[in-house]
Amino acid sequence: MLAAGILGSTASSLNWAGRSGAGAVVTKSFGLNPNKGYANPTTVEVTGGVINAIGLSNPGVENFKTELEKLNKSVPAIASLYGANPEEFSEIATRVEDLVDALELNVSCPHAMGGCGSAIGQDPELTREIVQSVKKSVKIPVFVKLTPNVTDIVEIARSAEDVGADALTMINSLGPGMRIDIETGNPILNNKFGGLSGPAVKPIAIRCIYEVYDSVDIPIIGVGGIRNYEDVIEFLYAGASCIQIGTSIMYEGMDIFGKILTGLERFMDDKGYGSVNGMVGIAHK
Template identity: 75%
Template sequence: MEIELCGIKMKNPTMLAAGILGSTASSLNWAAKSGAGAVVTKSFGLNSNKGYSNPTTVEVTGGVINAIGLSNPGVENFQMELKKLDGSVPAIASIYGANPDEFSKIATHIQEDVDAIELNVSCPHAMGGCGAAIGQDPLLTSSIVSAVKESVNVPILVKLTPNVTDIVEVAVSAQDAGADALTLINSLGPGMKIDITTGKPILSNRFGGMSGPAIKPVAVRCVYDVFDAVEIPVVGVGGIRNYEDVLEFIYAGATCVQIGTSIMYEGMEIFGKVVNDLEVFMEKMGYTKLEEMVGISHKQ
């Protein structure tokens, strides 16, 4: 089950996705104890941010729509949580900012407390020009990735948005700017849900990013397209519920995967279960290493 992702050794190919129970050391340690091979924090920025007022999350058919607005306590406070991590699995800090300078400042501040940094340039409901407004522009993405790359020594993952005409163009510019790996995909949309009693949109921000099983086919297709175009590893995320879903991402080209929304349905136990089921499958099929399965759909 072991894999290596840009020099980071993981005991299995699953990670806690950014933003789902990753705001405190205790919830990150809980994911690690439950079997995740690595953990990604909730995205944090330079300064504290309240985010949107409630309701920020609503369930829809096939998943969840959220517009939390990247609420977080800011880098100084988040660093105190990072220092309390139990160190049992690699930790990846997810960070966001409005420009290359902000990203670099945060990355420099916390690089010694984590094994890697994931740049969130893809949140579909971020305030103040952070988020998908960056990740939809290959040049802006490139300027941020190269600025962070120059500032830190740890590997950099760049998390991309599916909400673009051509995800390959952004993926290639992130790679060319120095990304060590790409994470695909952030939530899809934005989408919305309306309360039929009042006629009002349910989320306070009206629109939010869609996650959960319904977005998995889009995520798998993004991984498939990007795998063909880049040389760096791809981390797949979007709607994973079980080992069969993990296999689809791996066959499309993912080196490893992240799990988010399904934790709301299955609990943290999902990590242990997925890894166990994947192991049984590999034994049955005669695979000895995960790498043997990466990208096999491209050979069909």
């Protein structure tokens, strides 16, 4: 799948990811009202990835709906939602339910404003209330995207599963982290701090998935630093049933989906795997 926040703000870029081999696409996270996010610079490169503090900039649910209506539906579309409380999440969810195949609740952004993002996903009770409220409001599947920035990710995963989450997406960006310009002495990002993503976070994502896999019965969608088919295999072996790709599109372009599919198919042929299902959780055996 295309991960939330990377080329997911318009129907044309989401459709492009679908045409490029993504099995499903996740939109940029959107909220109830338009949000400008943080001022530039919002993204900076670091060794092994990027740090971003975009601040969930988005045009609000009503404007986003015009993009969702233009999706060509060649692959399933998943709307990524954020809000500050159960009522806001449920309101957005009901407004887009008829336009997408599933929802992904972003309770995990490390640089969200006003009590959104990881402020929710670091609290098992708040997570539970939000997932429960959305599950009562819609009939389509509800995925919950978790933050790695917690002491015990298993506790949060179980809270979401207990109230009916259909799948868990792991992980959102890590940190926050920071970079400083050595010429000026100033922080590089306007927000000073931002979430780390890209190949550097992969070992953390693998560990989170490995830990949660043994404790829940719902599927895990793996995300965090995937750049090639070998990375995908590691995620499957850790316990993910499918995966998302975000930052590596900045290095490889949309061709990454096709390249990974070719490599994965070859590997599966060589090893005699008839389906991805037979590869999920192998590292636990």
